Amino acid sequence: xxxxxxxxxxxxxxxxxxxxxxxxxxxxxxxxxxxxxxxxxxxxxxxxxxxxxxxxxxxxxxxxxxxxxxxxxxxxxxxxxxxxxxxxxxxxxxxxxxxxxxxxxxxxxxxxxxxxxxxxxxxxxxxxxxxxxxxxxxxxxxxxxxxxxxxxxxxxxxxxxxxxxxxxxxxxxxxxxxxxxxxxxxxxxxxxxxxxxxxxxxxxxxxxxxxxxxxxxxxxxxxxxxxxxxxxxxxxxxxxxxxxxxxxxxxxxxxxxxxxxxxxxxxxxxxxxxxxxxxxxxxxxxxxxxxxxxxxxxxxxxxxxxxxxxxxxxxxxxxxxxxxxxxxxxxxxxxxxxxxxxxxxxxxxxxxxxxxxxxxxxxxxxxxxxxxxxxxxxxxxxxxxxxxxxxxxxxxxxxxxxxxxxxxxxxxxxxxxxxxxxxxxxxxxxxxxxxxxxxxxxxxxxxxxxxxxxxxxxxxxxxxxxxxxxxxxxxxxxxxxxxxxxxxxxx
Numbered sequence: 001x002x003x004x005x006x007x008x009x010x011x012x013x014x015x016x017x018x019x020x021x022x023x024x025x026x027x028x029x030x031x032x033x034x035x036x037x038x039x040x041x042x043x044x045x046x047x048x049x050x051x052x053x054x055x056x057x058x059x060x061x062x063x064x065x066x067x068x069x070x071x072x073x074x075x076x077x078x079x080x081x082x083x084x085x086x087x088x089x090x091x092x093x094x095x096x097x098x099x100x101x102x103x104x105x106x107x108x109x110x111x112x113x114x115x116x117x118x119x120x121x122x123x124x125x126x127x128x129x130x131x132x133x134x135x136x137x138x139x140x141x142x143x144x145x146x147x148x149x150x151x152x153x154x155x156x157x158x159x160x161x162x163x164x165x166x167x168x169x170x171x172x173x174x175x176x177x178x179x180x181x182x183x184x185x186x187x188x189x190x191x192x193x194x195x196x197x198x199x200x201x202x203x204x205x206x207x208x209x210x211x212x213x214x215x216x217x218x219x220x221x222x223x224x225x226x227x228x229x230x231x232x233x234x235x236x237x238x239x240x241x242x243x244x245x246x247x248x249x250x251x252x253x254x255x256x257x258x259x260x261x262x263x264x265x266x267x268x269x270x271x272x273x274x275x276x277x278x279x280x281x282x283x284x285x286x287x288x289x290x291x292x293x294x295x296x297x298x299x300x301x302x303x304x305x306x307x308x309x310x311x312x313x314x315x316x317x318x319x320x321x322x323x324x325x326x327x328x329x330x331x332x333x334x335x336x337x338x339x340x341x342x343x344x345x346x347x348x349x350x351x352x353x354x355x356x357x358x359x360x361x362x363x364x365x366x367x368x369x370x371x372x373x374x375x376x377x378x379x380x381x382x383x384x385x386x387x388x389x390x391x392x393x394x395x396x397x398x399x400x401x402x403x404x405x406x407x408x409x410x411x412x413x414x415x416x417x418x419x420x421x422x423x424x425x426x427x428x429x430x431x432x433x434x435x436x437x438x439x440x441x442x443x444x445x446x447x448x449x450x451x452x453x454x455x456x457x458x459x460x461x462x463x464x465x466x467x468x469x470x471x472x473x474x475x476x477x478x479x480x481x482x483x484x485x486x487x488x489x490x491x
Contacts, residue, residue: 004307004458005323010070011254011282011289014325016181019063019188024202025219030054032226032377033215035204038068039180039363040230040355042187043108043370045196051378055196056222058215060203060231063188066479067232069181070329071362072252072276072291074266075109076127076175077102079361081139081270082337083146090336097387098338099150104383105367109183110176118186121179121281126265130160130169133271140168140270147172161264162277164317177266177278180363204229205483207236213351226351226377230370233332233468234354235480238345242448242481244394245332245340245357247297247468251306251458252327253290255320260286262319275313287324290314294360297330298451298465301405303458328459330468330479332357334394341369341388342376353377354390402465404428404444404452411439411491419455419462419473422491428452429489430462432473442475442486453486462486 007014032048034041037059045055077099086095113122131140140156147154153173160169188198199217206216212225234241260279267277276291292310300306307326314320334340334357341355353376355369372382382388408420411431419432421444430444430453442462444452451466461478462471470478475486 004304004326005311006253006326007324008326008459010181010252010327011280011287011325012073012179012181013065013069015282016064016069016179017185019185019200021059021063021188021198021200023219024058024199024217024222027220028056028197028222030056030197030222030224032228033058033213033222033224034228034230035215035235036230036232037063037184037188037198038066038230038232039184039366040370040373041228042184042191043367044228044230044374045191046187046194047371047374048377049191049194049196051374053377055191056224057191057196057198058202058204058217058222059198059200060477060479062200063198064181064184067329067331068184068362068366070327071180072278072289073178073180073363074127074175074278075106075178075363076172076266077106077152077364078127078129078170078172078175080129080268081143083150084143085337087146087149090338094338094387095146096150097384099152101368101372101384101387102364104371105364106175108367108371109363112187113178113183116186116190118183120182120186122176123178124174124176125278127172127175128160128169128265128267129270130162130166130267131270132164132166134167136270137168140170144170160267162267163262163319171265175266177280179280203477203483204235209349226353228353228355228373230355232330232479233356233481235483237354238349238352239354239390241340241354241356242467245334247330247332248294249297249328249330250294251292251303251310252329253307253310253314253323254280254282254287254325255290255314256322256324257286257288257320259319260288263288277318282324288314288318288320290318296402296465297468297470298454298463299402299405301454303328303456307458326458328456330470331360331362332468333359339365339369339388340390341372342382342390344390404454404465406455417460418457419460421452421455424489424491427489429491430455430486431491439491440474441489441491443489444486446482447484447486448480448482
């Protein structure tokens with residue numbers, strides 16, 4: 001496999017301040033334990049602290065370096081063709097609540113940036129949904145009509161402000177973009193200033209109910225009457241959300257450009273394959289950032305090909321130069337395009353709150369989710385009623401498990417810096433060969449439900465095709481639902 005262009009890292013994370021919160025240890029108590037340190041978690045933590053609740057935040061890795069920090073970071077209420085869909089499938093009440101919640105999320109982000117003076121490259125931009133297919137023009141007009149009925153300023157144009165022709169584009173003005181990693185680090189600093197306790201490299205491993213909740217990290221235990229699990233997909237829940245959501249990834253590339261003004265806004269297409277576009281910057285200057293179409297986590301045996309396809313598309317359509325950054329990110333889709341947020345089982349698991357299934361729109365929805373959970377803890381109700389109902393069932397057959405895509409006959413087929421899965425007796429072994437030729441072996445069974453992992457040949461990770469757990473090449477968990485690493489094996 002030829003080497004991919006660009007540094008395999010996220011430009012937002014690399015260009016954010018380094019954090020140094022302590023590891024958790026010992027025994028502590030608080031009113032609310034927040035598991036995770038993404039946009040849901042830190043939004044909720046700050047709102048809870050403002051209501052005089054004591055809060056402990058447990059982050060398994062680093063603040064700002066996970067799913068939120070690696071997102072496209074569009075602060076927008078425009079989510080593709082969502083409003084026509086919600087009006088048709090869920091009705092006026094739910095569609096209106098979704099619009100209100102995301103408006104609140106967008107406004108809350110701006111208010112916090114202004115009030116807390118967070119340096120996060122916040123820039124006002126219009127958001128556009130566009131098509132290059134004349135047969136999809138009616139879809140753009142239908143979405144505009146739906147959005148206007150819900151109070152949005154929705155404007156239809158024939159041509160999007162892009163350097164290639166479009167058949168139609170829907171503009172939401174007065175939206176924004178930012179560096180999400182810098183934003184989260186700014187929120188985390190305020191959480192600590194207001195009395196919250198944040199711990200990094202402190203993975204929540206055990207969840208026990210005994211009067212309140214006892215959350216164990218392996219190095220200590222924190223007890224509280226309330227726990228918020230905000231970990232992309234829930235690592236623990238009374239409801240099995242890994243069985244009613246679909247994990248999916250997309251690839252992202254950031255390119256140098258001498259003409260960033262050629263991309264005047266934030267864009268997502270409704271065509272297949274879809275692409276998303278925005279501008280940004282790193283320490284060396286302006287960037288054009290493009291995202292490729294989504295694909296199910298762990299169900300593609302050649303993710304590197306997706307980066308090559310995205311580079312080809314970007315160079316064919318945009319004024320891009322050197323490819324300088326590339327990364328994958330993951331989210332979870334729900335069948336009805338609405339996240340699961342709140343307390344799924346108030347009688348059986350009181351004080352247990354979740355947030356998951358953001359369908360790729362976790363900046364505005366995630367902020368609203370944090371506010372909704374804080375409101376439930378403080379007042380017993382969410383500002384948006386049953387919108388995010390975490391107990392609603394998913395339709396039968398929505399989630400389909402996949403198979404690993406990295407089987408090889410023997411280790412001789414595994415090149416340097418690559419991985420594969422071999423059979424050893426009745427067990428499947430995940431084998432990675434380092435750049436010096438040495439082999440490293442692990443169980444290929446995901447520690448969540450036992451599905452056989454796939455080698456991601458672009459990110460050098462082991463990805464679960466069933467429920468979306470992602471492991472480092474050394475078997476360490478990046479994010480769940482798995483909590484335990486892949487066990488080492490001998491070959």
